[in-house]
Amino acid sequence: MITLGRWKTLLDDRNRFFWVLQAAGWSGYALVHYIGSLMHEMRSIYILIILLGAYAGFLLTVPLRYLYRRIWDQPPWLLVSVVLSAAYLSASVWAVIDNATYWEIYKFGFRPDNEWFYFKNALAKFYIMLSWSGLYFGIKYYQMLQDEKQKALMATSMAHQAQLKMLRYQLNPHFLFNTLNAISTLILIKENDLANKMMDKLSLFLRFSLDNEPIKKIPLAREIDALMLYLDIEKVRFDERLQVNISVSDEAQQALVPSLFLQPLIENSIKYAIAKLEEGGEISISAQREGEELVVVIADNGPGCKKPVENLIETGGVGLSNTRDRLQALYGKRYSFTLAENEPHGMRVELRIPFEQVDA
Structure with a gap:
């Protein structure tokens, strides 16, 4: 046969x-x-x-x-x-x-x-x-x-992959510049131990970035691990001023997501929320399954934004627009990207993408 x-x-x-x-x-x-x-x-x-x-x-x-x-x-x-x-x-x-x-x-x-x-x-x-x-x-x-x-x-697929790689790699120089600038500042003020600690975390994060192709998806649990590396780097800068709460269901941890799609959103929250508060602030990350969708919410308790929310994606820096473009390239119309004011204050980003389970 x-x-x-x-x-x-x-x-x-x-x-x-x-x-x-x-x-x-x-x-x-x-x-x-x-x-x-x-x-x-x-x-x-x-x-x-x-x-x-x-x-x-x-x-x-x-x-x-x-x-x-x-x-x-x-x-x-x-x-x-x-x-x-x-x-x-x-x-x-x-x-x-x-x-x-x-x-x-x-x-x-x-x-x-x-x-x-x-x-x-x-x-x-x-x-x-x-x-x-x-x-x-x-x-x-x-x-x-x-x-x-x-x-x-094949031509469409190659163009699609090139677009995704361009969007992902567009973020790396931006993040790298901020981190190296912080390490340079620590060295200038003689905080060599902190600078060395920050460099170690940066090395681990960049290794993760290189080991995961922009066009491939990874379990959300691995995405959270990479995110924690990034947050460890930022905590060196902000010390106790940065608080992070993560709540991810067991089922959501096995969902497939684009690699490093949360990092630019967190970076955006730190830049426009936490960094502007003298007493620091809090970022919460939650993820759960709702029907056939994976819902991821990132919220902060920062000062919010004076600009109209509906225009913020286009004017709020590379992080928001880049993440939206990546999701659109990967999922077409099968995704949702919502930016709204958080209660009682701050900003809230809600992402909805198709729930794709990791193969056994």
């Missing part, structure tokens, strides 16, 4: 696929011819005649394949002319071979003076050759369309 994988291998090998179809098609022709002859012919020798006729058709259509391949790019009028001429010539030769087979094996031929029989027999075989030619061109054109479709899909 041929498995799906073997069928795909067969279809990908065009030369092998042709010979399989060629053998199957002419075997089918012989079978149909034999079944049709049972009504009026019972002698077993007739089976040999049918097989020889099918074999002659098999051999005569092989040169047609190579002829059609040579004229494939010719103008349509020339292509049609050659196909009609080649099909009738092959049919005429087949009719002569067919009659010789009848005469030599069956001892029942048709005399040359019965020229109408030759014409009718050649005409019938001409229709068969024309059908074979039509199937050949139909399958060939279908394969070409599939190739073009595959190339278009």
Whole structure:
């Protein structure tokens, strides 16, 4: 029994696929011819005649394949002319071979003076050759369309991946600049231990970033681990001024999410909320499953924003717009990105994406 994988291998090998179809098609022709002859012919020798006729058709259509391949790019009028001429010539030769087979094996031929029989027999075989030619061109054109479709899909996929990589890597220099600037400040004020600690955390975070492709998804639990590395770096800067609360359900931890899609949102909250409060602030991260969606909420208790919320995504820096663009590139219309004021004060971001479970 041929498995799906073997069928795909067969279809990908065009030369092998042709010979399989060629053998199957002419075997089918012989079978149909034999079944049709049972009504009026019972002698077993007739089976040999049918097989020889099918074999002659098999051999005569092989040169047609190579002829059609040579004229494939010719103008349509020339292509049609050659196909009609080649099909009738092959049919005429087949009719002569067919009659010789009848005469030599069956001892029942048709005399040359019965020229109408030759014409009718050649005409019938001409229709068969024309059908074979039509199937050949139909399958060939279908394969070409599939190739073009595959190339278009591959080009779209490559463009899609390039877009995602650009969006993800756009964030790394931004984050790296802020962190290195903080490390430089710590060194200048002689806080070498803190600077070294911050550098260690940065190394771990960058290693995670390099080990996870922007176009791939990871379990939310791993995303939270990477986020904690980033928060550890920020806690060196803010010390006790930065408080983080994380509440993620067990089911949500196994959900697949884009790698490092939370970090720019947290960075945005720290920059516009925590950094502006002398006493510091709090960031809460929660995630849970609701039906077929994963809902992730990031909220802070900062001073909020004086700009209209509906315009904040476009004017609030690279973090918000970049995250939205990544989600749109990955999920199309199957996502939700909502920015609203938090109660009693601060900002709240709610993300809704399709819930995709990690495979067992």
